[in-house]
Amino acid sequence: MAGIHGDESQKDDQSRQQAYAALSIAFICIAIGIPIWWKTTTTYRATLPYGEIADLAKVQTVCEIPVTVVLVSDKGTETQLNSLQQQLDYSLVSDVSGRYSKLSLHYQVRVRNANAREKDVFYLKSTFKDLDSDLRRLHEESDIGSSMVYVLQDHNHLFTSSRAYIGKYRHAFVFGQDMKEAAELAARVVREIHVHEAFVAKIHGTATGVKHTEADVESMRSLRSTQGYELTFTLLNPDPSMVVAKWDIADGIRSYLDPFLKKLAEFAEFKVNSQVLYYMELAVSPKYDEAGQRYVLKSKVLPHLITPVEAKLGSHVSTNPTLNFLVYVPTKYHSPLYILNEKDEPIMSNAFLSPRWGGIMIYNSPETEANQTLPETVEVEMKSVMEVFLSQLRLLIGVPKQKSDSDVIIASPDNTGITDWEFDSIIRARTLENVAMATSTLQSLSQLLGQISNMVIRDDIADQVYSAVEAIEMTHGYLKEANLYRAFHSSKRAIQSSEKAFFDHSLLELLYFPEDQKFAIYIPLFLPISIPVLITLLKAIKWMKAQRQKAKTKSKTE
Amino acid sequence: MATSTIKFCVWFLLIVFVDYGCLTSPESEAQSFFQSGHTNNWAVLVCTSRFWFNYRHVANTLSMYRTVKRLGIPDSQIILMLADDIACNARNPRPATVFNNANQHINVYGDNVEVDYRGYDVTVENFVRVMTGRLPESTTKSKRLQSDDRSNILVYMTGHGGDGFLKFQDAEEISSIELADAFEQMWQKRRYHEILYIIDTCQAASMYHKFYSPNIVAVASSQVGEDSLSHHVDPAIGVYIIDRFTYYLLDFLEKVQPTSQNSLGELFQVCPKSKCISTVGWRTDLFPRDIDKVLITDFFGSVRNVELNVTTISLEKPNRTPKEGITRSKKSQSQLKYAEQFPKYYKEDTKQVSFSLDHVNSVIWRMYLKDR
Numbered sequence: 001m002a003g004i005h006g007d008e009s010q011k012d013d014q015s016r017q018q019a020y021a022a023l024s025i026a027f028i029c030i031a032i033g034i035p036i037w038w039k040t041t042t043t044y045r046a047t048l049p050y051g052e053i054a055d056l057a058k059v060q061t062v063c064e065i066p067v068t069v070v071l072v073s074d075k076g077t078e079t080q081l082n083s084l085q086q087q088l089d090y091s092l093v094s095d096v097s098g099r100y101s102k103l104s105l106h107y108q109v110r111v112r113n114a115n116a117r118e119k120d121v122f123y124l125k126s127t128f129k130d131l132d133s134d135l136r137r138l139h140e141e142s143d144i145g146s147s148m149v150y151v152l153q154d155h156n157h158l159f160t161s162s163r164a165y166i167g168k169y170r171h172a173f174v175f176g177q178d179m180k181e182a183a184e185l186a187a188r189v190v191r192e193i194h195v196h197e198a199f200v201a202k203i204h205g206t207a208t209g210v211k212h213t214e215a216d217v218e219s220m221r222s223l224r225s226t227q228g229y230e231l232t233f234t235l236l237n238p239d240p241s242m243v244v245a246k247w248d249i250a251d252g253i254r255s256y257l258d259p260f261l262k263k264l265a266e267f268a269e270f271k272v273n274s275q276v277l278y279y280m281e282l283a284v285s286p287k288y289d290e291a292g293q294r295y296v297l298k299s300k301v302l303p304h305l306i307t308p309v310e311a312k313l314g315s316h317v318s319t320n321p322t323l324n325f326l327v328y329v330p331t332k333y334h335s336p337l338y339i340l341n342e343k344d345e346p347i348m349s350n351a352f353l354s355p356r357w358g359g360i361m362i363y364n365s366p367e368t369e370a371n372q373t374l375p376e377t378v379e380v381e382m383k384s385v386m387e388v389f390l391s392q393l394r395l396l397i398g399v400p401k402q403k404s405d406s407d408v409i410i411a412s413p414d415n416t417g418i419t420d421w422e423f424d425s426i427i428r429a430r431t432l433e434n435v436a437m438a439t440s441t442l443q444s445l446s447q448l449l450g451q452i453s454n455m456v457i458r459d460d461i462a463d464q465v466y467s468a469v470e471a472i473e474m475t476h477g478y479l480k481e482a483n484l485y486r487a488f489h490s491s492k493r494a495i496q497s498s499e500k501a502f503f504d505h506s507l508l509e510l511l512y513f514p515e516d517q518k519f520a521i522y523i524p525l526f527l528p529i530s531i532p533v534l535i536t537l538l539k540a541i542k543w544m545k546a547q548r549q550k551a552k553t554k555s556k557t558e
Numbered sequence: 559m560a561t562s563t564i565k566f567c568v569w570f571l572l573i574v575f576v577d578y579g580c581l582t583s584p585e586s587e588a589q590s591f592f593q594s595g596h597t598n599n600w601a602v603l604v605c606t607s608r609f610w611f612n613y614r615h616v617a618n619t620l621s622m623y624r625t626v627k628r629l630g631i632p633d634s635q636i637i638l639m640l641a642d643d644i645a646c647n648a649r650n651p652r653p654a655t656v657f658n659n660a661n662q663h664i665n666v667y668g669d670n671v672e673v674d675y676r677g678y679d680v681t682v683e684n685f686v687r688v689m690t691g692r693l694p695e696s697t698t699k700s701k702r703l704q705s706d707d708r709s710n711i712l713v714y715m716t717g718h719g720g721d722g723f724l725k726f727q728d729a730e731e732i733s734s735i736e737l738a739d740a741f742e743q744m745w746q747k748r749r750y751h752e753i754l755y756i757i758d759t760c761q762a763a764s765m766y767h768k769f770y771s772p773n774i775v776a777v778a779s780s781q782v783g784e785d786s787l788s789h790h791v792d793p794a795i796g797v798y799i800i801d802r803f804t805y806y807l808l809d810f811l812e813k814v815q816p817t818s819q820n821s822l823g824e825l826f827q828v829c830p831k832s833k834c835i836s837t838v839g840w841r842t843d844l845f846p847r848d849i850d851k852v853l854i855t856d857f858f859g860s861v862r863n864v865e866l867n868v869t870t871i872s873l874e875k876p877n878r879t880p881k882e883g884i885t886r887s888k889k890s891q892s893q894l895k896y897a898e899q900f901p902k903y904y905k906e907d908t909k910q911v912s913f914s915l916d917h918v919n920s921v922i923w924r925m926y927l928k929d930r
Contacts, residue, residue, distance in 0.1 A: 206707070209748065211772065215595045221865070224706055255876045302864045304816055307630035310860075315634040319699055341866055349867040356597045356708065357862060383875055391870040415874055444746035502747065505694045508686060 019540035026537045029530075043454050046462035052469050053446045056439050061204070061432060062104045064482040066146045067092065067190055072114040072122055073153035080179060084151070085111040087183030092190060096201045103204045103432065105197060107190070108482065114150070128158060132167035132411065142170045145424050145484030147194045149186040151176050164189050164408045169420045185407075193408065194421045195428070199400040203429045207436035221355040222398035225433050225495060228269030228320040231393070232358075234313060235380065236280045236328045243365060245329040245378045249274040252382030260390060260417035264397075266488075267427065271318065283308040286334050292346075295330070295337045297362075302339070302352055305360065323396055324358035325389045329365060329378055336364040351388045359392035361385060390417045398426050427488050434491035435475045438468055438498040445502050455508075461501050468497035594853075596710040596751045599860040600703060601626045601636045604685060606717030606726045608641035613797040614788050616644045617658040618716045618758060618804040620666035625811045626712065629859030637688055637703055639675040641727060651795060658800045658808070660792040674701050682732045690743045707748035712756070712857045716804065719759030721782055722768075738768040745771040752845070754822070754857040758803045760785040763839040775845040775852075777826055779803035780836035787835050802834045816859050823850035 071084060094105035114122070121134045135150075142148070148171040152158065158165075159175040164185055166172045172189045176182020191197050199218060206219050223229070233253070237245050253272055261270045284304055286295040297305075313324055330337040338346035339362060351361035363385065365378040395401065399422050402410060413419045442465065449455060471494035478487035603626070605619035623638055645654050645667045656667035675684055687693050688703050705711055717724060723731040744750055755776040757765050762778035769776065779786040779801070788798035789805040806829040814820055826849065829838050842849055855861050 215863070217865070220595075220597055220708055220863070256873050299864075299866065303861045306862050306864075307632075307816065307860050310630075311627075311632040315699060317699065319702065319704065321704075339866070347866055347868065349870050351867045352864045353867060354597075354862045354864050356706075359867070383873060387870045387873050388867060390873065392867060394871070395865075412871060415876070417871055417873070441747065448743070448746075503691050503693075505687065505692050508683065508690075508692055 015543050018536065019543045022533070022536035022540040025533055029533060043456045045449075045455075045457040046459050048446065048449065048457065048462055048465050049469055050446050050450070053442045053465075056469065056472055057443050059476065060102055060104050061435060061476060061479065062106060063428070063432065063479045064106050064108055065190075065195060066108045066143070066482045067110070068146070068148045069109065069111045069186055070114050070118065070148065070150050071111065071153075072118065072150050072155075081111055081113065083179045084183055085109065087180050088187065091184050091187035094191065094197055096197050102208055102436070103201060105195065105200070118150075122152075122155065126157065128165045128167070128173065128409075128411070131158075131173070132169065132171070135167075135171060136169045139171075142420075143482075143484070144488075145428060145482060146170060147190050147421070147424075148172070149174055149189060151182045151186060153177055153182075162407055162409045166193055166408065166410045166421070167419075168411045168413055170194075170424065189408065193402060193410070194425070196400045196402075196425050200425070200429050200432060203398075204432045204436050207433040207440070209440050217355075218400065222396055223321050223323075223356050225430060225437060226268065226321055227496070228271065228318075229397070230316050230318060230320050230322040231270060231272045232313065232316075232322055232324050233272070233274040233389070234324065234326045235274075235276045236309070236326055237276065237278045238281045238329070239331040240278050241375055242332045243329060243378055244375045245276075245327075245363075245365070245380055247276075247327070247380035247385070248382060252386050256382065256386035256390065256415070259415050260393070263416045263418060263423065267423075267430065268397075269320075271320070273316070275314070277312060280309065280312060281331075282328065286330075286337055292338075294346075295334045296340050296346070297337065298340050298344075299342055303354075306354055306357065309360075321356075322358075323393065325392065326358070326360045327380060327385055328360060328362050329380065330362060332376075337362050338364075349388050349391075351392065353392045353395065356396070358396065359389065361388050394418060394422075398429060400425065400429075424484070427484060431475065431479070431484065431488045431491045434495040435472055435479075438472055438491070438494040441495075441498040441502050442468060442472075445498075448507075456506060458504075458506060461504050461507070464497045464501035464504075468494050468501065471497060594710075594856055594861075594863070595708065596856065597708040597863060598705070599631050599635065599710050599712070599857065600705050601631050601712040601714070602639075602688065602703065603636065604639045604680070604713075604715045604717075605641065606680065606715060606724060608643055608680075608727050610644065610647050610649045611797055612717070613644055613656070613795070614799050614801050615716045616640060616642075617656055617666060617799050618801055619714065620656055620671065621658045621800070621804065621808050622714050623671065624664075624666055624668075625808065626858055629814065629855060630816055631858075631860045633670075633672045634700065635860070636672070637674050637701070638672065639680045639685065639688075640673050641680055642673050642676040649796075657792065657795070658805075660790055660794075660799065662792070662794070672700070678727070680727060682726050682730050682736070685726075685732065686736065686740050689740045691747070691749060703749070705749050708751050709749070710752045710754070710857050711750050712754050714756045714758075715765075716758040716801070719757070719761055719765065721761050722764045724757075724759060724765060734765045734768040737765060738770055741769060741771045741774060745773075752856070756807075758786060758801050762786060766841050769841070769844060772844055773846065775822065775840070775842050775849060777838065777840040779829075779834065779838055781839050784836040803829050803836075803838065806833055811854070811858065814854055814858070816855060816861055818853075818855065820854045821850050822852040822854060822857075823848075825854055 069084065069088060071081060073080075088109045088111065092107045092109055094107065096103055096105050117138055118135065121131060121138065125131045125134055139148070150171060150173045152173055152175055155175070158173070163176075164172060164174045166189065172186075172194070174182055174185045174189060176185055202216075202219055207225070233249055235245055235247055235249075237243070253274075257272070261272075264270070282305055284297065284301045286297050288294075289296045309326065310324075316322060339350055339352060341347050349361070350364070351359055353359035363380055365376075368376060394417065399418065411419070413422070445465070449457060471490045474490040475487050475494060478484075478490060601623075603619050603622050605615045607615045619638070619640055623636065626636060627633070644650065644656050652662075654667070655665045658664065658666050675688075688701070691703065693702060703711075715724060717726070719725065720731075722734045724737075725731050741753065744753075751773065753774045755766060755769075755774060756778075757776070758779040759765075760780060761782050761784065763781045766776035766778060780803075787802050789800045789802045791797065792799045807825070810820075810825060810828045826838065826840050831837055840849075
């Protein structure tokens with residue numbers, strides 16, 4: 001009897017031990033194993049401001065532009081000022097300011113009478129150039145982005161062939177006897193020339209990601225927003241045994257290009273290189289024009305000139321885009337060489353540009369006597385070359401081309417090559433482009449990170465994103481306050497941070513795991529262990545239930 | 559009478575307005591040269607196999623490289639990914655050459671092939687990095703795809719593929735979904751204007767089924783379930799040296815010049831089932847233009863738009879101080895001569911050399927003694 005009891009108690013003990021063992025293993029697996037597995041297989045993702053990024057996409061960029069209109073007349077009355085203000089409020093309203101457009105330009109108009117000093121200037125000086133420079137001296141610290149229009153009523157002698165004159169700085173002169181006419185002209189000057197609304201709206205639209213398929217000169221010509229440009233000046237010598245061309249490029253750049261680059265030092269970083277290439281012929285042979293006693297290149301062969309040369313130009317170390325400017329000195333057999341336009345007339349500058357690439361100029365060497373010793377040396381005159389290249393460089397950087405208008409005379413820039421209002425317009429365009437691109441970059445980044453859950457987001461990427469969001473918000477603030485200078489710099493910070501975060505090399509989805517493949521990975525690891533554990537767990541639970549039943553029946557019988 | 563004068567007036571006014579319209583549009587001159595919506599061209603040519611028996615894939619890729627270069631895309635805008643183990647392979651009976659035809663007329667591995675990613679660098683990761691632009695900062699300019707929103711990109715891939723994947727160097731694969739995602743990443747950042755995707759592998763059409771980004775046109779050498787076949791074997795080399803689809807493509811492209819007006823539609827028809835045995839397929843639903851009107855040189859060559867310079871800025875000559883003129887002439891007077899072949903101290907007395915060695919020795923002794 002005792003033996004049977006002993007056996008039973010032994011069996012009981014055994015099953016109790018088994019049950020406890022199974023339960024403890026299951027407990028360890030569930031309570032400790034699963035959290036460890038979860039923690040070690042989650043990817044590290046620093047928090048990102050997804051909500052703020054989504055909000056930024058819906059915000060409309062409001063750009064305030066301060067405009068001061070000064071009425072210069074001997075008999076300026078209050079009523080005239082008021083009527084001018086009214087007319088301006090009516091006509092100086094931007095086309096780009098719908099409720100549903102992403103960009104809104106708004107003009108803050110202020111009308112006043114000319115003060116005593118300004119009246120003196122108008123009394124003393126009698127040409128636009130002098131007026132321009134003297135008024136500039138009066139307003140030394142005009143803000144970047146502001147615009148000033150002088151409405152002249154009595155100075156008929158100045159306006160001989162036009163009704164408006166745009167100066168080199170930030171002011172313009174408009175002739176208007178009648179306030180309505182004056183207001184309309186002033187509005188046109190500010191909207192179409194100083195601000196160039198159409199251009200700004202197009203740049204902003206392209207940066208927000210508008211799809212475009214057809215060719216569009218304005219948006220294709222200039223390079224998109226970059227930190228800096230590499231400028232390469234090349235002199236091509238096709239046949240050095242006959243004609244050797246030389247140029248003093250260092251002096252040329254110092255005299256003619258440096259003022260321009262200095263003025264644009266904050267806009268972008270410029271690096272200038274130069275080289276001379278020998279035995280570089282043009283791929284297209286020019287035709288001889290009997291009538292003009294010259295060699296000509298028709299406009300339709302020009303696109304094929306660039307590609308063979310491009311391979312030999314060399315590329316640089318930096319990742320900034322390169323703009324190439326070439327001077328080609330034709331051989332004696334093809335001299336003089338002219339480029340013809342569509343109507344088969346030679347163009348004066350003898351140069352053409354290729355959008356987003358650079359420009360080529362053909363420099364015809366002056367005529368020499370017949371028995372010159374070969375090789376003949378040609379000293380390329382830097383002034384004419386630099387004039388052409390500077391005008392091309394302006395276009396390639398993004399200075400908008402103004403439509404020619406008989407009513408308006410636009411003053412040509414001084415030696416810096418760019419007027420103050422043109423500088424304002426490219427700064428404004430660049431600011432809006434930067435802020436639009438940064439916003440769309442952040443949006444696509446947050447979309448990408450939301451979609452792919454196993455991409456690691458490091459802390460420094462999160463920092464870049466936060467600083468980009470902050471910079472974009474600051475830019476919006478500064479643009480609303482009409483502080484274009486600060487807005488430009490914060491937009492630069494915004495785009496740099498957002499590009500750095502987006503193109504960080506760690507953000508790569510390396511492995512594509514569809515859901516069923518995830519099962520295929522985990523099952524061979526966990527199934528062999530989990531089946532015995534589960535079965536013994538079930539057995540243990542059954543035993544525990546049986547024990548409880550036994551205890552219950554025992555207490556019942558007792 | 560009155561009606562006739564009215565008619566005359568109307569016609570006169572019409573003519574005047576039409577003339578006026580022509581005169582006041584200086585932009586129309588520039589418009590005529592801007593025929594395409596792109597300003598630059600890039601090519602990404604990828605050969606995804608290695609080993610001697612995959613000679614034909616390397617020949618395919620190098621032939622496309624030659625074509626693209628001939629039609630004008632410079633090396634700086636071509637990304638060539640090859641395992642590059644064929645030309646100098648121990649089994650190559652013609653070392654340092656790769657031919658794409660049994661008549662061995664053209665050595666496609668000639669003098670100026672610039673391979674950007676070679677050997678074991680041709681991986682799925684590097685390919686996706688190049689396409690999306692997520693390269694480490696130390697990467698050189700020649701290994702980057704620096705395209706912008708007005709770049710047309712030609713992407714050519716060849717190798718061994720299957721239903722929905724493409725094998726990279728016998729070690730890994732890229733799936734069609736990854737490829738589609740890479741293109742979408744490019745579109746998000748507007749890194750391309752239009753893409754022409756050509757793939758020459760088995761079951762190639764499966765790779766373009768998952769594309770969902772706009773402005774992509776794709777052509778593949780075979781449908782799902784079909785194998786792409788090679789063209790012919792070169793008994794002198796001992797391997798198949800070119801694939802059928804690429805062979806007929808190249809045949810057609812040989813006749814294309816930078817000024818040609820052939821369209822993509824013609825290119826897609828070069829290899830009917832009778833010649834290619836597999837069915838060539840293409841996908842144009844994501845592409846907005848009609849492929850019969852798209853020029854081949856839009857993708858294969860680089861014909862740039864031009865704009866004539868009508869006006870220039872006038873600059874003033876600055877005042878140069880005479881001092882700078884003098885320094886310039888001084889520079890030009892100095893004669894150029896060869897540098898010394900051996901450094902100076904080498905030629906002098908060896909006594910000095912030994913002295914300096916002794917000096918060094920004594921210094922070391924002194925330091926040693928100091929430590930003790």
